[in-house]
Amino acid sequence: MAKHKTPLLDQLESGPWPSFVSDMKQEAEARAKNVKGLDYQTPVEVVDDLLGLLELSFVDGTTHWKHGGIVGVFGYGGGVIGRYCDRPEKFPGVAHFHTMRVNQPGGKFYTTAYLKEICDLWDLRGSGLTNMHGSTGDIVLLGTTTPQLEEIFFELTHKMNQDLGGSGSNLRTPSDCVGAARCEYACYDTQALCYALTMEYQDELHRPAFPYKFKFKFDGCPNCCVASIARSDMSFIGTWKDDIRIDQQAVAAYIGGELKPNAGAHSGRDWGKFDIQKEVIGRCPTECMWMDGKTLKIDNRECTRCMHCINVMPRALRIGNDRGLSILVGAKAPILDGAQMGSLLVPFVSVEDPYDEIKEVVEGIWDWWMEEGKNRERLGELIKRQGFQKILEAVNIKPMAQHVKEPRSNPYIFWKEEEVEGGWARDVKEYRKHHQR
Numbered sequence: 001m002a003k004h005k006t007p008l009l010d011q012l013e014s015g016p017w018p019s020f021v022s023d024m025k026q027e028a029e030a031r032a033k034n035v036k037g038l039d040y041q042t043p044v045e046v047v048d049d050l051l052g053l054l055e056l057s058f059v060d061g062t063t064h065w066k067h068g069g070i071v072g073v074f075g076y077g078g079g080v081i082g083r084y085c086d087r088p089e090k091f092p093g094v095a096h097f098h099t100m101r102v103n104q105p106g107g108k109f110y111t112t113a114y115l116k117e118i119c120d121l122w123d124l125r126g127s128g129l130t131n132m133h134g135s136t137g138d139i140v141l142l143g144t145t146t147p148q149l150e151e152i153f154f155e156l157t158h159k160m161n162q163d164l165g166g167s168g169s170n171l172r173t174p175s176d177c178v179g180a181a182r183c184e185y186a187c188y189d190t191q192a193l194c195y196a197l198t199m200e201y202q203d204e205l206h207r208p209a210f211p212y213k214f215k216f217k218f219d220g221c222p223n224c225c226v227a228s229i230a231r232s233d234m235s236f237i238g239t240w241k242d243d244i245r246i247d248q249q250a251v252a253a254y255i256g257g258e259l260k261p262n263a264g265a266h267s268g269r270d271w272g273k274f275d276i277q278k279e280v281i282g283r284c285p286t287e288c289m290w291m292d293g294k295t296l297k298i299d300n301r302e303c304t305r306c307m308h309c310i311n312v313m314p315r316a317l318r319i320g321n322d323r324g325l326s327i328l329v330g331a332k333a334p335i336l337d338g339a340q341m342g343s344l345l346v347p348f349v350s351v352e353d354p355y356d357e358i359k360e361v362v363e364g365i366w367d368w369w370m371e372e373g374k375n376r377e378r379l380g381e382l383i384k385r386q387g388f389q390k391i392l393e394a395v396n397i398k399p400m401a402q403h404v405k406e407p408r409s410n411p412y413i414f415w416k417e418e419e420v421e422g423g424w425a426r427d428v429k430e431y432r433k434h435h436q437r
Contacts, residue, residue, distance in 0.1 A: 127142055176219075
């Protein structure tokens with residue numbers, strides 16, 4: 001029987017959807033009965049006390065977790081998030097409740113054997129509660145005690161060949177979409193690039209030395225299934241340089257109703273007869289599509305790769321063959337200066353092992369950010385403070401039309417002396433100096 005009454009949490013079980021409260025109660029009961037016959041290394045009442053603490057937070061309208069300083073495993077500065085309860089006398093089971101982030105596999109492919117192994121480990125040495133996955137992408141193991149951290153780390157690394165993820169002011173765990181493993185839209189091998197950069201930058205992942213957190217995310221196409229454009233300091237989005245491939249017979253089949261739009265997906269609503277003008281051409285953000293009689297035409301020079309037409313008519317339209325990725329920088333959620341999306345830095349780069357061209361851009365950005373960034377200032381906030389021109393200089397990329405967000409919005413143009421042929425700026429400076437006299 002539960003120790004704590006939770007009338008407010010109980011309301012969260014009343015809706016039509018599965019409730020985390022029900023899952024926690026189930027786990028609390030299983031631990032109390034010890035249905036697996038385990039020699040628990042953490043308090044048996046950990047989940048029950050967690051429910052009680054959460055209920056108290058609802059009653060008081062404030063959190064009851066306190067900052068307990070730095071806690072981790074030997075040799076690593078990241079991967080463990082220290083968490084302590086401010087009411088340990090009332091909730092001893094969560095006096096310590098540390099979270100461990102575990103580096104997830106590429107594309108989040110798991111075997112059932114692996115999942116059983118990690119759940120068994122966490123049942124024994126943690127609370128049994130997991131989060132699959134956090135916003136960074138890690139396997140998140142919720143709630144253990146300080147003495148168990150090294151034990152868990154040893155079993156992860158020595159028995160499961162598994163590493164911790166990132167936390168703190170470091171490179172966070174890189175995260176990718178399923179990519180070419182299952183998706184026909186993938187423009188590059190997301191898993192290969194994610195793995196390569198994860199292995200290359202292990203020191204930045206485990207030993208915090210940045211002004212603040214830094215996130216890589218890898219999307220195989222502009223559909224952005226891991227939302228890299230909104231959630232990563234450096235976003236890698238697959239794209240193509242040549243024309244969208246068109247199957248005119250399939251276009252006619254969609255118009256005639258032989259093929260269902262959106263790959264047959266539906267939301268329970270009858271949309272009626274497919275109207276290519278209304279549902280595809282009229283929704284093109286750059287108006288680069290039109291029907292020439294019974295032939296679909298696309299002005300690919302105006303296409304922004306939004307993917308809408310391809311998603312609606314996947315049998316008729318395909319991504320191009322000259323594939324690579326775009327690099328965007330500066331996305332983040334609100335921290336110091338509000339939410340912002342990524343800005344285009346590299347319009348197109350081929351994706352070829354060993355990815356030296358990509359690594360050069362990464363390391364140029366880090367050198368600039370670590371030199372110029374303030375404490376707890378994300379890359380996007382530094383770009384906003386110093387201007388996009390500064391990051392272009394840091395990575396030695398020449399300004400181009402794709403970098404312009406709002407043309408003619410700034411009437412002030414500043415020239416550097418060395419950029420002006422014939423020393424014009426120097427002459428003006430001398431003229432002003434003499435004129436003032």
